[in-house]
Structures are given as structure tokens and as C-alpha cells.
Amino acid sequence: MTSGTTKLSPAVIVDAAIRIADARGLNGLSMRRVADELGVGAMSLYRHVADKEALLLAMSEEVTQRYTYPSEAAPPWQERVRIAVDVDWELYQRHPWVVLAYSSPRLSYGEASLECLDWLSAGFLELGVGIERATDMALTVWSFVHGVALMAVGDKLIDDQVRGESEVPSVRLSDVIAGHSDAAMPEHLARLAGRPDAAHLLDPRARLDTGIGYLCAGFGAAAH
CATH class of the missing domain: 1.10.10.60 (Homeodomain-like)
Known part of the structure; x- marks a missing residue:
């Protein structure tokens, strides 16, 4: 205080x-x-x-300004993507509530966000696409990072009042990979059991990096 x-x-x-x-x-x-x-x-x-919504909008804009992209730099498009991913991931880890705030069109796309979007979109222009397609690619990156971040910080966003005291029996992906479930496993996922190389599927940051690699490969292919 x-x-x-x-x-x-x-x-x-x-x-x-x-x-x-x-x-x-x-x-x-x-x-x-x-x-x-x-x-x-x-x-x-x-x-x-003015009110709580105005406060939330100001909060979203403030934290975005604290985690802006290096607008003075102009690296190649793939490096821009990596920079954007790292900056946004750090933002979501430090301020998990922003994941929810950015889910609302009313609380996102302020001035600082648009400057970041402009910087990221400019990188995709190197692929020879128009600005509409470049912006679509940038928004796809944002959507993917946002989705993985939601999975990573989801437990922090759930109000304790809605949590039950007892565990609901279910087969989780971690159980499938560890081979600990006594329940019948889905046919193809059962092949993940006991595979050390499947452990990264449970690591949000690892899945984020892998997924971004897939996206970048797709962006390059789609531009030609």
C-alpha cells in the first residue's frame, strides 16, 4: 500500500x-x-x-508498452518471429491475466499493440506477399502464441472458488506418455507410452518453439 x-x-x-x-x-x-x-x-x-473497463484497457496498454518489439531493428522475417515469440511469452509468464485481456477485442489492439503488429507484419513483406497477407501471417503467429500461453498459465487464471476439492477421474496426456493409465488409451496415442522423445509434448514452451517452426515453414511455402 x-x-x-x-x-x-x-x-x-x-x-x-x-x-x-x-x-x-x-x-x-x-x-x-x-x-x-x-x-x-x-x-x-x-x-x-472512468470505470473498470477503462482501467483494464489502460492496464493492457501499459504492459504492452513494457514488452514492445525492437522497432529500431529490421532483422529478417524469421528472426522477427522469434523475437516476437520470446517477448510475448515473457509477457504472458509475468502477467498471466493479459492472456484473458487480449482475448477481448475491446482490450487489445491499442496503440502499442498496433506498433508491434506493424513491425512483425513488415517482416513478412520480405516473402513477396501483400500487406493483407503479411498481417494475416503476423496475426497467426500471435494467435498461436496466445493459445499455447493459455494452456501454460491456465491454472493461474482459474478462480479457486470454481475448483473442486476432489480430482475428476480422467486419462491425461501425461498419463498416456508415462504409461500410467489403467484405462483404455486411444489407439494411436497409446504408441506414445514410454517414449522419452514424447516428453516435449508436455512442455508448453517446447511445443511453442516446435509449432512456430512448423508455421514458419508453412509461411515460406505458402508465399511461393
């Missing part, structure tokens, strides 16, 4: 809200909790932020 004498500003409020969302998720974020964090009355926040 900050001192009650702290001068309120949009930046101070957004920073406090980000700290709360990092610790408690979006379900734990409220204007009242932000006010308590800052040691002020809740109504005083509305002099700087």
Missing part, C-alpha cells in the same frame, strides 16, 4: 491495478481493491479512470 499522501494519477492507479492483477488475477481486481492498495477512497479513482 502506498502512502495516503501519494498524489493520484492515471499512471499510479494503473500500476497498482497491474500489481493486484498479477497477484490475484482479473477476478481479484476491483476499484475498491485498487483504492485500498493506494490508501485512498474508491470514489477518488473515478476522477482519473
